[in-house]
Amino acid sequence: EVHLVESGGGLVQPGGSLRLSCAASGFTFRNYWMSWVRQAPGKGPEWVANIKQDGSEKYYVDSVKGRFTISRDNAKNSLYLQMNSLRAEDTAVYYCARDQSGIGIDVWGKGTTVTVSS
Amino acid sequence: DIVMTQTPLSSPVTLGQPASISCRSSQSLVHSDGNTYLSWLQQRPGQPPRLLIYKISNRFSGVPDRFSGSGAGTDFTLKISRVEAEDVGLYYCMQATQFPLYSFGQGTKLEIK
Numbered sequence: 001e002v003h004l005v006e007s008g009g010g011l012v013q014p015g016g017s018l019r020l021s022c023a024a025s026g027f028t029f030r031n032y033w034m035s036w037v038r039q040a041p042g043k044g045p046e047w048v049a050n051i052k053q054d055g056s057e058k059y060y061v062d063s064v065k066g067r068f069t070i071s072r073d074n075a076k077n078s079l080y081l082q083m084n085s086l087r088a089e090d091t092a093v094y095y096c097a098r099d100q101s102g103i104g105i106d107v108w109g110k111g112t113t114v115t116v117s118s
Numbered sequence: 119d120i121v122m123t124q125t126p127l128s129s130p131v132t133l134g135q136p137a138s139i140s141c142r143s144s145q146s147l148v149h150s151d152g153n154t155y156l157s158w159l160q161q162r163p164g165q166p167p168r169l170l171i172y173k174i175s176n177r178f179s180g181v182p183d184r185f186s187g188s189g190a191g192t193d194f195t196l197k198i199s200r201v202e203a204e205d206v207g208l209y210y211c212m213q214a215t216q217f218p219l220y221s222f223g224q225g226t227k228l229e230i231k
Contacts, residue, residue, distance in 0.1 A: 033218065044210055045159075045167060047220040059218045095166055104157050104214025106178065108166040 002026040004096045004109030011115045016086050020112060022079040022096030030054075030074040033099035036081045037108070038092035046092075049081065050099060063089075086116045120144055120213050124223035130231045137198040139226045141211030146191050148215070155214035158187055158196045159222075162207040170209075171196065198228075206230060 008020040020036070035050035049060045049070040058070050069082040079096055093111040100106035121144040131137045139158075147154045158171040169178045171187040174194060184199040198205055211223040 035220070037220075044208075044225045045212075045222045047222070050218050057218070061219075099217075102153070103169075103172040104155055104212060104217065104220065106169050106172070108168065110166055 002098070002107050004098065004107060006094060006096045006109045006112035009094065009112030009114045011117065012086055013118050014087060014116055016116070017082070017084045018086065018114060020081040020083065020094055020096075020114075022109060024077045024079065024096075024098075027098070029072075029077040033101075034072060034079045035097045035099055035105060036070060036079075037095045037097050037105070038090075038114075039095070039111075040089075040092040043092075045095070048094070051079070083114070086114075088116050090114060091116050119219070120147070120216050120221050122211050122213060122221050122223040124209075124211060124226050126226060127224070128227045128229065130229050131198075131201045132231050133203060134200050137201050137205075137228060139196045139209050139211075139228075141189075141194045141196070141223050143192045143194075143213055147194075147213050148191065154190065155217065156187075156189070156194050157212045157214065158185075159210045159212055160205075160207055161210065161225075162204075165207075167210065201228070201230070203230065 003025045005023045036048040037045050039045045051058050051070045067085045071080045095111045096109040097105045098107040123142045125140045159167040160170050161167045170181050175187040186197050208225045
């Protein structure tokens, strides 16, 4: 069974940093694009970033460009999101998600909560 | 960027009755490969989103056949033939035509009358 388990969320002050991690299991991680998607309280999902199988291509939503960095370690079946210069509007549940060719996002983790507040 | 707009924002439905949710995209979702990458997601209270339908009308693994999708171009519909209590939650449309960029609708809340 496919599993995605996020960790690393928490409370951070504006301007601070956090690193999110996602542990993948139940599928051949290195064969898939992977995404981070966030959902602010009471809002719909917002795609944040994704990364190609070998890490050679990375894409970001405009609001996080220059502040967030997505990366992966295929040997560890892990996905990461380094978040710097955090703002109040980054407060959300962050989901790790698998990109399935021909479908889009097909599997979601349970999410980790990031709260940016002083 | 493609903007996804859903209607209605809230849908009170009687158990056993049908329900319908619409989604409109700001531009055609027909990809250059001929496919249309429009998905529907369900989010039950306190849970992550779950894929229900992909490429307009294909049910994902384990999804009951009371869920169906239709549409073309910029207009799409999710239908539930007979609403059950477990169907309560939020429903989102999502486009993957612009992959690697994705966008989502703002959501429709399905609730029982």
